[in-house]
Amino acid sequence: MTPPRVVVKHGGSFSVICSTSEAQVEGMGWESSLGAVSLTDNVTSLPFKITALTQWTFSPQCYMNLLNGDQCQQRLSVTVYKMPDSVTISPSSHLGPMVEGKKYSLRCDIDKVAPVKNLSVIWQKRNETIHSQSYNSEVNTPVQESSVLIISPSRDDNGAQIHCAAQLNLGPMGPNPAVMASNPHEMIVHFPPTFTGPETENVQLTSKSKNILNCTATGNPKPVYSWQSPHPLQVDTKNKAVLTPPMLLPGTYNCTATNAIANRTKMFIVSEVQGKTLTSFHFSSCSALFPHSVCYSITPPHCCSPPGSHLGTTAGILLAMVFLVISSLCCVVYHKNRKPSVAREAGQIS
Known part of the structure; x- marks a missing residue:
């Protein structure tokens, strides 16, 4: 048969030719549930055409009668497919932002696709495949299918786009590509404050040093800052990540970065450099x-x-x-x- 198999969209058309190299042929014909081609005498090839395939299971048969009374039959393999009406992604275990390190599930719904045995669901994050799923059902009619992705997000996932796609694997005879993707789902990940520097920092005072206390931290939601100091700092400390006081005295200064997930404290241990001049004073006359x-x-x-x-x-x-x-x-x-x-x-x- 030419072609040897047919992949056709539901409601679509196709044509095929049945042929033989046998010389002792009395005649050829076609049989199908959507109409037949009567026995045609003295031919070695016979076409068959469907203008609108409305059945989900279809298997026409070509037969050939030989002069010696024998008959040969061959069935045509026909795959009838339908792309999904829609592919959607939604959280199935939570509402709102995710929290770093916790487990969550996302659900991908594929509406009315056929045949499901040819279906694969592919999950992608930042255009990289992170999970795929296939199905073994022999049902040929359109069905509703779903795929669930379990994830444990990190802070690096914050703002990442994730989507799922339904793909029908129909082989070289089918459309390429046969893919329908969901709209992207943006991952919002909350995580606790993390200081950009060490959590304990030693600050040594010299005559040339600049007084800087840097408590900058990353976090989602954005952290707010509070300070505790053994001496007045002579600067505004309200929600300040970096302080540059005009003068520092030795002691331990604590900065706390806080958001809805947690609070973290950074310690600055300020000390004088022994044997070196801390500050120079000159008194005029x-x-x-x-x-x-x-x-x-x-x-x-x-x-x-x-x-x-x-x-x-x-x-x-x-x-x-x-x-x-x-x-x-x-x-x-x-x-x-x-x-x-x-x-x-x-x-x-x-």
Whole structure:
């Protein structure tokens, strides 16, 4: 037969030719449930045509009568197919976003497809096949089928597109491709905050270091931040991932990142570098504060300077601040006391 088998859409048409190389042929004919071709004498080939195939199971037969009285028969293999009316994907075990690490199921529904023994359901995520399923039913009429995918999403799946497709494997005689896909389903995955840096971070203070506390974390929903510190930070800490305070004192600073899934805390251990200068203070002379005054006449030689212009410890910083206040006061007192004497000297000269 030419072709040896037929794949035809339900309601479609096809034609086939039955032929033989046998010389002693009396005649040939066709029999089928949709009409026959009567015995035709003295032929070695005979066509058969269907204009609208409305049956789901169809198997026409070609027969040939030989001059010696024998008869040969051969049936034509016919596959009648129908693409699905629809292919849809939906969550079957939950509503709303997924949570990282938990198991969920997605359901793919294929409506009215035939024949189901030729059906494969293919699941794809980001256009990569992650699961496929086939069926063994011998039913030739259209049926409703479904496929269930079990997944355990990770944070990398957040925003990924997933879809299922119904594919009829009809061979080289069938349409190519015979595929119908669902609309994509976007995966929304919630996961707890994860810091972009280590959860415990050591911060060493030096004279050249910049004060940065970076608590940035990824998460879905987006994390919110709160801070706990042993000393005032002199900056706004409300929902701030990164802090750049003007001054840091040694101690342990905690940052907590929180979302609907969990909260995570990061610890900053701030310490001074032993043996190195933490901060440098230089105190100017009184003349810088009061242009017409001098200090050496009160407490020579440097009433405005602490005993040393560079201090490297926290205690040194506090001591330097005390010296600064005292020095400023001494300069003010000297400045006030100097005015009467200057006036007297001016009178004597006159």
